[in-house]
Amino acid sequence: MIIDVLTNADFYAGLNPHLKTAFDFLRQTDLNILEEGRHEVDGDKVYAVVAMGLGRKPEDALLETHDNYIDIQYVLEGTDNIGWKARKDLGQPTEASDPRNDVQFYADQPSAWTAIGPGQFGIYFPEDGHMPMISDDQLHKVIMKVAVK
Numbered sequence: 774m775i776i777d778v779l780t781n782a783d784f785y786a787g788l789n790p791h792l793k794t795a796f797d798f799l800r801q802t803d804l805n806i807l808e809e810g811r812h813e814v815d816g817d818k819v820y821a822v823v824a825m826g827l828g829r830k831p832e833d834a835l836l837e838t839h840d841n842y843i844d845i846q847y848v849l850e851g852t853d854n855i856g857w858k859a860r861k862d863l864g865q866p867t868e869a870s871d872p873r874n875d876v877q878f879y880a881d882q883p884s885a886w887t888a889i890g891p892g893q894f895g896i897y898f899p900e901d902g903h904m905p906m907i908s909d910d911q912l913h914k915v916i917m918k919v920a921v922k
Contacts, residue, residue, distance in 0.1 A: 774857055774887075774895060774896065774897055774898070774901045774903070775895065775896040776887050776889065776893065776894070776895050777893070777894060778892055778893050778894070779796070779799060779800060779847070779892060779893075779894060782796040782799070782800070782894075783796070785896065789843060789919060789921070791815065791818050791819050791919045791920055792843075792845075792919055794814060794815050794818070794819045794919075795814070795819050795821075795845055795917040795919045796845075798814050798819070798821060798917065799845070799847055799894075799915065799917065804823075804847075804849055804915050805849065805913075807821070807823045807915070808823065809823050809824065809825050810822065810823060814917075817920060818919075818920045819917065819918070819919055819920065820917075820918050821915050821916070821917055821918070822915070822916040822918065823913075823914075823915055823916075824906065824912065824913075824914050824915075824916060825911070825912065825913045825914075826906075826911070826912060827908075827910075827911055827912070828851065828853065828854075828906050828907055828908025828909060828910055828911075828912050829906050829907055829908075830907070831856065831882075831883075831904065831907055834856075834904050834906065834907060835867060835869065835878040835879060835880060835904065836856060836858055836863065836878065836879040836880075836881050836883060836902040836903065836904045837876050837877065837878050837879070837902065837903060837904070837905075838860050838863070838876075838877045838879070838899060838901070838902050838903075839875045839876060839877075839897075839899055840872075840875055840877075840899055840921075841875045841899075841920065841921055841922075842875055842899075842918045842919060842920060842921060843896060843897065843898050843899070843918075843919040843920075843921060844895075844896070844897040844903065844905075844916055844917070844918065844919075845894050845895070845896050845897075845916065845917035845919060846889065846894060846895045846896075846897065846903075846905055846914060846916055847893075847894040847914060847915045847916070847917065848889050848890055848891055848892070848893055848894070848912070848913075848914045849891060849913040849914055849915065850891060850910075850911065850912065850913035850914075851890075851891075851908055851910035851911055851912040851913065851914075852888050852889065852890045852908055852910055853888075853889045853890075853905060853906060853907065853908055853912055853914060854886055854887070854888050854889075854907040854908055855886070855887050855889055855895055855903055855904060855905050855907065856882075856883025856885070856886055856903065856904030856907060857883055857884065857885045857886070857887065857897075857901060857902065857903055857904075858879075858881055858882075858883050858884045858885070858902040859884070859900065859901070859902065860899065860900045860901065860902050861900070862881075862884070862902075863879045863881050863902050864879060864880065864881055865879075866878060866879060867879060867880055879902060881902070883902075883904055886907075899921060
């Protein structure tokens with residue numbers, strides 16, 4: 774997991790061949806005019822998902838992991854209090870898991886929380902269990918899905 778601001782994004786481009794494409798999209802696109810839902814960037818290698826709405830309470834959410842994608846959770850409005858727990862410390866996935874859509878859910882409690890505000894992002898790798906959209910605020914965010922390979 775990495776927490777930072779968009780102006781520092783170039784520091785992380787070397788971690789994955791597709792991260793630069795994702796960060797370029799975040800910097801060069803008027804994100805506020807994008808509608809909710811999926812937006813193609815580079816086929817299945819990089820795409821964006823715009824999410825808007827009232828945040829959830831932790832008791833109404835599950836930790837999640839992804840095998841094939843890295844998540845960049847970029848906040849435009851509100852504060853997303855994202856829970857985190859190392860994947861190696863998570864229990865068994867729940868029945869709500871959907872490997873076909875590259876998401877496994879866990880009933881575990883996060884071991885750490887990060888408050889991500891406007892202009893900040895969190896990068897969550899396959900090794901990172903994360904619980905996004907936790908807030909009392911209205912949230913507007915862009916989740917960049919970046920292929921691991």
